[in-house]
Amino acid sequence: MTGPVNRSQTSTAELERRWEAVRSAMRAEGLDALVMQNTSDWVGGYARWFTDIPATNGYPRTVVFYAVQPMTVIEMGSFDTSRDLDGRDPIHRGVGRIVNTPSFVSIGYTNSYDADLLVEELKRNGPKKIGLLTPGALPFALVSALKNELGTGVEIVDATDLVDTIKAIKSPEEIALIREVADLQDKVFAAVCGYIRPGLRDIDLANFAQAEAHRLGSDQGIFLGTSAPLGSASRFAPRQLQGRTIGKGEHFSMLIEVNGPGGMYVEIARTMVLGQATQALKDAFATVKESQDYNLSLLKPGVPAAEVAAKHDDWMAARGLPVERRLYAHGQGVDMVERPLIRRDETMTIAENMCLAVHPGYDDGTVFAVICDNYMIGPDGPGACLHKTEKKIFEID
Structure with a gap:
């Protein structure tokens, strides 16, 4: 095959097990989407656990996990670029859309770039109840944008425990x-x-x-x-x-x-x-x-x-x-x-x-x-x- 090859890949069956367990818990709580962002492969396991691709080198990797559709990923890349996938890409399994932006946590004026794209993607898909994973550790710009830009018709809650209780039990x-x-x-x-x-x-x-x-x-x-x-x-x-x-x-x-x-x-x-x-x-x-x-x-x-x-x-x-x-x-x-x-x-x-x-x-x-x-x-x-x-x-x- 051409292109990159994941040399330590988690099986698709395992990823599907994780997704179904979380979606079942989301349905019980009336959640339409989960939002997470990581910048590290050491203690940034949510992005990897859901997508099998870690965040690395301090670069933000934002993931939106939906209850009824493939994920959206926002990550490092060129301005105004995106890819539409079908959820079955061999590398980006379960991902329906990847959106890119060249933002850096060390460059203050770019701190809103990921947040702006996240708001745009959420408005596109219209979730009414969104769960944040470790909201206290998410960037201020990201949380502020969600609360200020999505409107009063969207409820935002802490969904960390929902995922942690599933993630802690190993398959x-x-x-x-x-x-x-x-x-x-x-x-x-x-x-x-x-x-x-x-x-x-x-x-x-x-x-x-x-x-x-x-x-x-x-x-x-x-x-x-x-x-x-x-x-x-x-x-x-x-x-x-x-x-x-x-x-x-x-x-x-x-x-x-x-x-x-x-x-x-x-x-x-x-x-x-x-x-x-x-x-x-x-x-x-x-x-x-x-x-x-x-x-x-x-x-x-x-x-x-x-x-x-x-x-x-x-x-x-x-x-x-x-x-x-x-x-x-x-x-x-x-x-x-x-x-x-x-x-x-x-x-x-x-x-x-x-x-x-x-x-x-x-x-x-x-x-x-x-x-x-x-x-x-x-x-x-x-x-x-x-x-x-x-x-x-x-x-x-």
Whole structure:
């Protein structure tokens, strides 16, 4: 065939399953259309979940999902250009119309361009009740245009929960894709263990890991980590802070959080020591592993996520450890971070076929103790760990 080929495509049957589930929920709520906009493939999963094409590089990708007709997409492109499709295009499946505009979030005077086209498209199709996905995160220009230009005859509501409750429960195809990316990450970590040595910079490890992930089929994601002497915390840090050179006897903590087939994300974290780990580091790792095990015992269908978080804090406090102020466990799929969040402000309950990353940890200034793995929730709780990498500190001669 000619033209681009999607190398990690979600099946059309899976997309149709998603669309029908959402349309059924929309009918129950009397919704005619959903509006979403994303600019990132890392935590911009609505656009990808509906269209199988992510937003990337900070460029806006706006999607209108209708209850009774193919989608409209507004995305980067030339002025005054559009394409009419039939919903069966091999790349833009389920899309009936693509409209383009050269807008940039960094160029203030273009911020209304997508919004103006969105209003025009909605007026063309005439929905009377529109649901917004994460309206608080949508651009001010877009939300203002919808409220000011569509008129009093159009009702605009928050439909985030409607989609999130469907998106959080993984289908058999999604679960298979999740298992594939967990296997990919195991292979990347094993390759890093064979590559790490004194004299490399932190960024050299991150670059090696990224190249290996791309070779194995990943498109997007992050590699966080820094080295440090034993007795100092080896923390996660992004690329611009990965300039340190690793010395003999030092350690390196790495988080691998990349996607794989179908754009699915999971994550794994372990610590490597170029020599022998100290007893303090071993003890700290044993504690967070025990904490992970305790959390897994709580993650049963029907249990409120907020209740799990409260019990985790009680467990930590009873051992003289700090309670969590960050996000230590959460859902994953086409987003690096998606619901449910395991913390006090989450309203979801745990349910079968959710994919959860569980990564308790703490930092006392001398030790950064961390473990991270993913689990699928079964009828009685988590199944076997999706990652097969041994849960230990890796001592490398």
